[in-house]
Amino acid sequence: MNDMSRLERTVGTKNIKMECRDCQVYYGDTHAIKDVNVDIEDKTVTAFIGPSGCGKSTFLRCLNRMNDTISVARVEGQFKLDGEDIYDRRVDPVQLRAKVGMVFQKPNPFPKSIYDNVAYGPRIHGLARNKAELDDIVEQALRRGALWNEVKDRLDAPGTGLSGGQQQRLCIARAVATEPEVLLMDEPCSALDPIATAQVEELIDELRQSYSVVIVTHSMQQAARVSQKTAFFHLGNLVEFGETGQIFTNPVDPRTESYITGRIG
Amino acid sequence: MSVSIITLIVLGIAVLGFFLGRQRALSLSASSGKRLHSLPGYYGQMVFLFAAVPALLLMTAWLFMQPILIEGRISANIPDSVIPEGGARSLVMADVRRIAGGLDALIADSGMTETALDQMRADETDVRSQLGNVGVALGSDVPVQVFEAAKEYRASSKTGSLLMSIAVLAVCGLFAAWSLLRISPDQRARNVSEGFVLALLVGASLVAILTTVGIVTSLLFETFHFFKLYPAREFFFSTVWNPQFRGGSELGILPLLWGTLYVSFIALLLAVPVGLMIAIYLAEYASKAMRSVAKPAIEVLAGIPTIVYGLFALITVGPFLRDWLAQPMGLGNSSSSVLTAGLVMGIMLIPFVSSLSDDIINAVPQSMRDGSFGLGATKSETIRQVILPAALPGVVGAVLLAASRAIGETMIVVMGAGAAAKLGLNPFEAMTTVTVKIVSQLTGDTEFASPETLVAFALGLTLFVFTLGLNVLALYIVRKYREQYE
Amino acid sequence: MTDATANSTGGTPGRNAGSLFDKDPRTRKRNAAETRFRMMGLAAVIFGVLCLVGLLGSIISNGVSAFSQTFIIVDVFLDPAKLDKDGDRDPDKIAKVTTFGYAPLIATAMEQAMEQANISIEGLGKKDAAELVSKEAPAQLRNYVLNNIDEIGETVRFKVLASGRIDGYYKGRVTMASAELDRNVSPAQLQLADQLKAAGLLSTGFNWQFFTAPDASDTRPEAAGLGVAILGSLYMMIIVLVLALPLGVAASVYLEEFAPQNWLTDAIEVNIANLAAVPSIVFGILGLAIFINMAGLPQSAPIVGGLVLTLMTLPTIIIATRAALKAVPPSIRDAALGVGASKMQSVFHHVLPLAAPGILTGTIIGLAQALGETAPLLLIGMVAFVREFPDGPPDGFFDPASALPVQVYNWTQRGDPAFVERASGAIIVLLIFLVCMNALAIVLRRRFERRW
Known part of the structure; x- marks a missing residue:
């Protein structure tokens, strides 16, 4: 059965992975996100672009309920993952975040060894039955994070000792190790130099094979390079959402055009 | 003269110095037609600091050192014979201090004259009961040497205090006069007095170091004494x-x-x-x-x-x-x-x-x-x-x-x-x-x-x-x- | 239908499968662990708060009774035959009559009081009845007579202290049963006390003497008060304030504003940090060795205590002052320097006044710490039994005195359980002082707090 559906997906039209309807976010009295409707497709990279403070990161954090940790934030509307409302009372955010992983703006490796950093997720979720399996998961994750060759000889070294780009790839490998279905990335390259950025972008493109990736970025070039779908946010509103090519070449909304041509930002 | 009176006099001279210094700076400037380098208040402040600080420092040091010096001298003069069996020189010295204090009280309370006190002798008069009357109870009769030591202690302390008063007031007056005479419109009074204040600030910060030094030396010194009387090995390793x-x-x-x-x-x-x-x-x-x-x-x-x-x-x-x-x-x-x-x-x-x-x-x-x-x-x-x-x-x-x-x-x-x-x-x-x-x-x-x-x-x-x-x-x-x- | 990715790496047991709405067993287990951990944290907080409640509760329940005191009202005939045998009212001769001469007067007065009130209790002699009155009462009488010599021969109404056991009876410390076993009090005496109370001759009132009276000896806890201790503590606080505030501020100003980066500055900084952590008792040893043995200052005197506490308080004040100076933004200094002020002027005219509220708050907190400090004062002899009030300052700084916390310790070392009540009462007084000082600090901070 699985094989059937998989086959269907890879060749046919893409499934909707996450479905967001009439989403509102309030920070205290501020209305940070207004009436946003977005569908996030499976095995696709979706980019959120827009000027600073437009709410794109806030919206991203709604997708795996990271806003729960901020006491003043209030979220309304429907967020569905595979048709199930993630804000339902019965949903445990812990279980949700195992399915919807996240990578942050600043590389944030734990002050542990490289191995323990990657093994952290599988350990808490109980993905491995024994040490050999765990070793295997860690290796797979590091390979997918395109870091294996650089660190395979020093898995016991502290993760904080890596360079910035390596740290960020470690964080991606760490997120991948839990086998999420959706990977959220909040400006993953903003703290990296161009070479490291290129490596991470390449990595994102590979990850698209197995996951649905949502990336927030400041750089329009980056959005154009890595994404298939792009959403443009402005002042808490979703202005335009569509195929990346279409957004960048032929935007419908004048605000999108102004932003892309650099007149607002 | 008591310490508080000396302090008051020193402060009085210093305040006077402040006004004189200010006045002198203004009049010098007026007579010579030159502008003052600093505000007139700074000339006064300079005189004030020179008058008060060295004198008060001298007094503090003196008050601290005098008892140490006097006790050292007196205690060296007490013959071993009056030190009771199993007792210590320091205990006898404590008696000396108390008797000296008692003699002061005796003069204050019963109107005894200094000369009468000079002639008083431990083997002739009942010193113990007389001192008892003024509230200084002694455990035993006073040996002659101890009583004489007490009298000497008292006399030295008095001389010391007198010397101190003279020295402190002299320092105060001299520094005040010297700084007054140095005033001229070109003098950088602000810089001088600010330098002085900075020195005071440094001095205040040094108190922390002095405290540590005090702690360490007093501990080391007495511990050293202890290890002369008691073996260090026993102290560190004995279980009793x-x-x-x-x-x-x-x-x-x-x-x-x-x-x-x-x-x-x-x-x-x-x-x-x-x-x-x-x-x-x-x-x-x-x-x-x-x-x-x-x-x-x-x-x-x-x-x-x-x-x-x-x-x-x-x-x-x-x-x-x-x-x-x-x-x-x-x-x-x-x-x-x-x-x-x-x-x-x-x-x-x-x-x-x-x-x-x-x-x-x-x-x-x-x-x-x-x-x-x-x-x-x-x-x-x-x-x-x-x-x-x-x-x-x-x-x-x-x-x-x-x-x-x-x-x-x-x-x-x-x-x-x-x-x-x-x-x-x-x-x-x-x-x-x-x-x-x-x-x-x-x-x-x-x-x-x-x-x-x-x-x-x-x-x-x-x-x-x-x-x-x-x-x-x-x-x-x-x-x-x-x-x-x- | 949506578990495709779970199989993408193959091999791992099927997780991420299933609906978000069902919690898998592992999540349930993890959530249980989460709850357990949270409850442990809550338990720790509750334990901490309970400790505070228990600590204060135990002290208050033991000590609050120290603020009330049982008194007996007696009409004493000041018998000239006993007090002034020659009848010439010569103050010197009257002063020769010791307190022992006054005790019988009170005994007689008690006897008469019983007769008048028609109280008679079997097996209770005259001497037993007199024991209801504190041993302090004859001294009270004597003082009165020496001040009012012409009243000899008259009958004067006195309100005297009841003895400690009688006082304890009305505070629940002594019961009929315990009195059976106690050789200091008998049940008959307690009955007498009850009847006196019924006759209105025995009453309980607020214990003002607790604040004003000096310490009293072991056998008369009812008379012990905090007068000398409060005065001694006050003297020490004055000394600490006068010495530590200027020294601390001067040191902080130097370190924060002028000190160059060199070994001396480093040495000072290290010293201040370490002094803040030296055990308080070591400061006591310092005081004993340097101030008393070397400099010859008197034992038990507030001056020595004040000096020791000054050294202990200095680091607190310096740390607070430096924080306050640091909080003044550099733009203020730049502004002053920019109009041609010298560095010293910018500090003393602008920075220091702006930092004053912070310095004051730190100083008050330092003083509060110093007020409660006990251990070093034990070593410099402040634990001695002092009944005489010290003179007024500055001479009084050199007279023997006690201090509030030391008085507490002193009382706990005594045999009579009535002193435990006194000690707890004294703690309450101490805590009230501390609360007031800290409240003052908080008010100051609120009132003058400035956000840059």
Whole structure:
């Protein structure tokens, strides 16, 4: 059965992975996100672009309920993952975040060894039955994070000792190790130099094979390079959402055009 | 002339100097037609400082040195024959001081003249009863030499005071006059007086160093004396503590150290987990309302003086442990015990540990928490597996600081732990600590020549070295930890 | 249908499968662990708060009774035959009559009082009845007579202290049963006390003497008060304030504003940090060795205590002052320097006044710490039994005195359980002082707090 559906997906039209309807976010009295409707497709990279403070990161954090940790934030509307409302009372955010992983703006490796950093997720979720399996998961994750060759000889070294780009790839490998279905990335390259950025972008493109990736970025070039779908946010509103090519070449909304041509930002 | 009168005179001269200096600067400027370099007030301020500061410093130094010098001279003059068997020169000197004080009172109260006093002799008049009348009770009749020494002591002190008055006033006057005469419109009075003030500021900062030097030298000096009277090997390695005020004491530090460490260990066993959990709960879980109530309540615990904890141990915790645990289990029937002191000290340390841990936990960046939550970890998993390991060096530093506090704590153990020096394991037994013994060896009438008293300084030195070492280590660890996240 | 990715790496047990709405067993287990951990934290907080409540509760429940005191009203005939045998009212001769001469007067007065009130209790002699009155009462009488010599021969109404056991009876410390076993009080005496109370001759009132009277000896806890201790503590606080505030501020100003980066500055910084952590008892040893033995200052005197506490308080004040100076933004200094002020002028005219509230708050907190400090004062002899009030300052700084926390310790070392009540009462007084000082600090901080 699985094989059937998989086959269907890879060749046919893409499934909707996450479905967001009439989403509102309030920070205290501020209305940070207004009436946003977005569908996030499976095995696709979706980019959120827009000027600073437009709410794109806030919206991203709604997708795996990271806003729960901020006491003043209030979220309304429907967020569905595979048709199930993630804000339902019965949903445990812990279980949700195992399915919807996240990578942050600043590389944030734990002050542990490289191995323990990657093994952290599988350990808490109980993905491995024994040490050999765990070793295997860690290796797979590091390979997918395109870091294996650089660190395979020093898995016991502290993760904080890596360079910035390596740290960020470690964080991606760490997120991948839990086998999420959706990977959220909040400006993953903003703290990296161009070479490291290129490596991470390449990595994102590979990850698209197995996951649905949502990336927030400041750089329009980056959005154009890595994404298939792009959403443009402005002042808490979703202005335009569509195929990346279409957004960048032929935007419908004048605000999108102004932003892309650099007149607002 | 009494010290306060001299002080007043010096200040009077200085204030006068201020106005004169100001006046002189203004008139010089007017007569020569030159502009003053500084505001006129600075010329006055300069004279004020030159008049007051050196004179007052001289007076303080004199007051400090005079008794040392006089006592040294007088005590050298007392023949060994008047020192009672088994007694000490310092005790005789104490008598000399008291008799000298009594003679002052005698002159003030009974109108005796100085000459009459000069002719008074210990072997002819009943000095003891006369002094008794003015409230100076002496244990025995006064030997002639001691009485003469007392008279000399009194005379030297008087001469000393007189000399001091003259010297201080002379210094004050000379400096005032000199600085007044130096005034000219070109003089950089502001710079001079600011330099003077800066020197005062430096002097004030040096007090911290002086204090440390005072502590270290007084401890080292007396400890050195102690080791001349009592073998250092015995002190450090003997397991018996049994001071006898007739000599033949056994003064081994080991039982005291054992008691100290045992009590501190129990205290930390309570304070570290509880303090840490409080910090974690308040930082990560508690609602705003709860934090606003619980945090100040815990901080209040930190502001309560240790004597209050001591009393709590003595009247509540001690009897409670004895009646409900020790006696039913047949483990002892003393209300002061290691457990009593340890638990109460633990309560005292809870706020200390929790506020230090709070700082440390808050220093762990939010991005660590985000990273862990983003992977689907629960709060407790995040705390136990990410935050605590990240904060571990800081927490270790906090525990070391708490340990240093516990080792140096006095009142709780004095009132809660008991006085019996023992090397035992039963926590319901009374044991004693280094600080308790420092207090008991140094309170009451102490005689500074016996090893039983001097041992307190050796104990104090041990304590000082221990706590200092722990603190330096802890501060080093905490600093390294802070740097990691900066 | 949506578990495709779970199989993408193959091999791992099927997790992430299933609906978000069902919690898998592992999540349930993890949530249980979460709850346990949370409860542990809550328990720790509750334990901490309970400790505070227990500590204060135990002290207050033991000590609050120290503020009330049982008095007996007696009409004493000041018998000239006993007080002034020659009848010439010569003050010197009257002063020769010691308190022993006054005791019988009170005994007689008690006897008469019983007769008038028609009280008779079996097996209670005259001497037993007189024992209801504190041993302090004859001294009270004597003082009165020496001040009012012309009232000899008259009958004067006195309100005298009841003895400690009688006082304890009305505070629940002594019961009929315990009196059976107590050789200092008998049940008959307690009955007498009850009847006196019924006759209105025995009453309980607020114990003002607790604040004003000096300490009293072991056998008369009812008369012990905090007068000398409060005065001694006050003197020490004055000394600490006068010395530590200027020294601390001067040192902080130097370190924060002027000190160059060199070894001396480092040495000072290290010293201040370490002094803050030296056990208080070591400061006591310092005081004993330097101030008393070397400089020859008197034992038990507030001056020595004040000096020792000054050295202990200095680090606190320096740390607070430096924080306050640091909080003044550099722009203020730049502004002053920019109009041509010297560095010293910018500090003393602008920075220091702006930092004053912070300095004051730190100083008050330092003083509060010093007020509760006990251990070093034990070593410099402040634990001695002092009944005489010290003179007024500055001479009084050199007279023997006690201090509040030391008085507490002193009382706990005495045999009579009535002293435990006194000690707890004294702690309450001490805590009230501390609360007031800290409240003042908080008010100051709130009132003058400035956000840059």
